[in-house]
Amino acid sequence: MNLLLLTEADFTRPGRVQLTDQRARHIIQVLGSAVGDSLKVGQLDGLRGSGTIIELSNNSVTLEVTLDTPPPAKLPLTLLLALPRPKVARRVLAAATELGVENIILINSYRVEKSYWQSPLVDDDHLRNAMLEGLVQSGDTHLPSLTRATLFKPFVEDHLPEWLSQRTGLLAHPYAEVACDGAPQKPCLLAIGPEGGFIPYEVDKLLSAGMTGISLGPRILRVETAVPALIGALYY
Numbered sequence: 366m367n368l369l370l371l372t373e374a375d376f377t378r379p380g381r382v383q384l385t386d387q388r389a390r391h392i393i394q395v396l397g398s399a400v401g402d403s404l405k406v407g408q409l410d411g412l413r414g415s416g417t418i419i420e421l422s423n424n425s426v427t428l429e430v431t432l433d434t435p436p437p438a439k440l441p442l443t444l445l446l447a448l449p450r451p452k453v454a455r456r457v458l459a460a461a462t463e464l465g466v467e468n469i470i471l472i473n474s475y476r477v478e479k480s481y482w483q484s485p486l487v488d489d490d491h492l493r494n495a496m497l498e499g500l501v502q503s504g505d506t507h508l509p510s511l512t513r514a515t516l517f518k519p520f521v522e523d524h525l526p527e528w529l530s531q532r533t534g535l536l537a538h539p540y541a542e543v544a545c546d547g548a549p550q551k552p553c554l555l556a557i558g559p560e561g562g563f564i565p566y567e568v569d570k571l572l573s574a575g576m577t578g579i580s581l582g583p584r585i586l587r588v589e590t591a592v593p594a595l596i597g598a599l600y601y
């Protein structure tokens with residue numbers, strides 16, 4: 366746990382928090398912390414800082430916290446991700462959050478199995494928890510926005526133009542002719558296909574909407590490999 370993530374409900378008064386859930390168990394059993402120890406803390410949607418343990422029992426930890434440091438800046442990146450298998454979706458969203466992605470849009474595609482959308486593993490709670498793990502890992506406090514576009518064509522025709530009005534649209538495609546070798550540091554919307562790839566109709570629709578195809582080379586990467594590799598190539 367690189368950051369003890371706090372919410373408003375944890376505060377018993379300004380500057381003091383009491384934890385009795387799995388975070389308390391982690392501090393006691395995994396970290397083996399003692400009274401007087403200091404931990405890195407952050408408030409969800411707020412500042413980071415430090416917390417000093419002032420009371421500790423079998424299942425409760427009380428800390429005095431000081432929050433004075435902003436979280437790391439987000440990347441100006443929106444990920445348009447064809448919904449992968451639910452277990453993979455969870456891992457990809459955690460990794461995208463770690464890397465600082467600002468917005469995530471899960472989109473349907475011909476090769477996304479319909480059952481994926483119904484899986485409890487991709488319901489709001491599960492995906493929020495996955496993204497919270499990404500925050501804790503990377504020391505961030507701001508969740509990416511998460512939206513779902515369950516119909517491909519209406520999203521691309523009616524909503525994508527607005528997203529692209531302030532962003533460069535990039536379509537990650539193994540067969541694209543433009544190499545992904547830039548470090549744009551500018552707002553981008555990056556589309557990643559499903560495990561079977563976007564079908565030609567979808568590729569055409571995305572390119573017609575103004576997106577540019579980019580490739581990392583001839584190796585066909587799994588979605589969970591392609592996402593961090595592409596973000597790394599673009600921004601890191």
Ligand code: SAM
Nearest residue numbers: 537538539557558561562580581584585586591
């Ligand atoms: N059989 C699919 C195909 O040939 O398009 C493979 C899809 S791949 C498993 C899933 C997604 O990862 C792709 O749609 C693309 O967005 C991204 N991807 C994988 N390898 C890539 C590469 N070398 N360059 C750019 N994007 C890649």
